[in-house]
Amino acid sequence: GQQLNQSPQSMFIQEGEDVSMNCTSSSIFNTWLWYKQDPGEGPVLLIALYKAGELTSNGRLTAQFGITRKDSFLNISASIPSDVGIYFCAGLLNDYKLSFGAGTTVTVRA
């Protein structure tokens, strides 16, 4: 599959802070997805983006599908302790296979 570069690899954030992570690719995608994985669990879909330029929110989460179709970002506003986990971006072109980023590990300082 296509290579996705996700950054940062990890972050420590203060409770109440806004945070941002992003994903870039050398290839274009038709769909961008953001997942969160809690320890010992499977990833859970947070936000799905289907159109270049699209900005979508889900509670305190906001994600955007880049105009070039080669990037996406995820913002978390007003962090809380349960935001701890690993966040993955994923891209889908026209085939059946999602390509995943390596993940951003988020740790919240109380």
Added chain:
Amino acid sequence: SQTIHQWPATLVQPVGSPLSLECTVEGTSNPNLYWYRQAAGRGLQLLFYSVGIGQISSEVPQNLSASRPQDRQFILSSKKLLLSDSGFYLCAWEDREHYGYTFGSGTRLTVV
């Protein structure tokens, strides 16, 4: 509603032993099914996917195989496990309506 079941949750197996992990999906028909592996602290690596009964595509040549004997059943197998097969194995199905994948809760495999 659709659900995905994956078992067992954890497994400790000796090197050279066989493996069989099972995944079943409920509430949908003819789903695309996937097996991923996640090494400790790493991202998700696609191992196999299936678009129908008996149809398996392998992404990474390795010590594992997959089968889809029924529409909503996907099995990951090995004849002889290696230490390097340790990891967190995730099954997923594709929700074509929402273009997202839904993952099972995973199997933590430790080969000793």
